[in-house]
Amino acid sequence: MQTYHFPVFMIILKGFDNMKVVLFGDSLTFGYGVWPKDNIEHLLKNCYKDTEFINSGVNGDTTREAAERFENDVLKFNPDIVTFLFGSNDSAMGEGAYRTLYEYRLNLQAMVEEIRLKNKDCKIIMITPPPVDDTVFMPWTYNDRLAPYCSTVREISYEYNTYLADFNKHLSGIEDLTLYLQEDGCHLSEKGYVEFFNCLKGVLDTINI
Incomplete structure (x- = not known):
């Protein structure tokens, strides 16, 4: 009797995988100056278990x-999903970090376009950098310098039809900003990360992750 051997196909369905979110940014995303349990990554992981x-x-x-x-x-x-949070260093005056507003825009646009080219289904969340404490010299920047960078993020979000988490606006409405920043007047405190989480969660929930 002749024996027939049929190929076995493994079908991997994306829908059964956990959704993957890359948090892309600078020290505000990394969690500089706080315990790992208090940074944005861990706050999100505790909320979105899957x-x-x-x-x-x-x-x-x-x-x-x-x-x-x-x-x-x-x-x-x-x-x-990819989140973008940059601008605090780009707008800073010292330590060679300063990037012109023109370069800042071009860099963000290039990365957004590359995502769209590689994976058109990827959701993009643009995040405005938080305000700083103008009375502290350490940040090397001021809110007046930061403002046009925030505006650029909003403009790019609109131009490319991305999601927007307007963290700068979110924190600007808080009465005592110093409670949400570390002593350097720039990096987020534990309370600051809770507000970052609240701001970002509002956008993530609209994506139904």
Whole structure:
């Protein structure tokens, strides 16, 4: 009797995988100055148990360095959602971090376009950088310098039809900002990360992750 051997096909359905979110940014995303349990990654993980969060925040990064590591730290994960939070360093005056508003816009646009090219179904969340304490010298920036960078994020979000988490606006409405920032007047405190979480959660819930 002749024996027939049929090929076996393995079907992998994306829908059965955990949703994957890459948190892309600088020290505000990394969680500089707070315990890991208090940073944005862990706050989100505690809320969305079935979602995988990847923290691709790097201390001191501007959009120039972000663009250089974009393939390795974002695209290789084939994420369902990517958040962008840059601008605090790009707008800073010292330590060689300053990037012109023109370069800032071009870098963000290039990365958004690359995601759209590689994975048109990936959701993008643009995040405005939080306000700083103008009375502290350490941040090397001021809210007047930061404002046009926030405006650029809003404009790019509108132009490319992305989601927007307007964290700058969210924190600007708080009476005593110093409670939500560390002593350097720039990085988020534990309370600041709770507000970051609240702001971002409002957007993530509209995506139904």
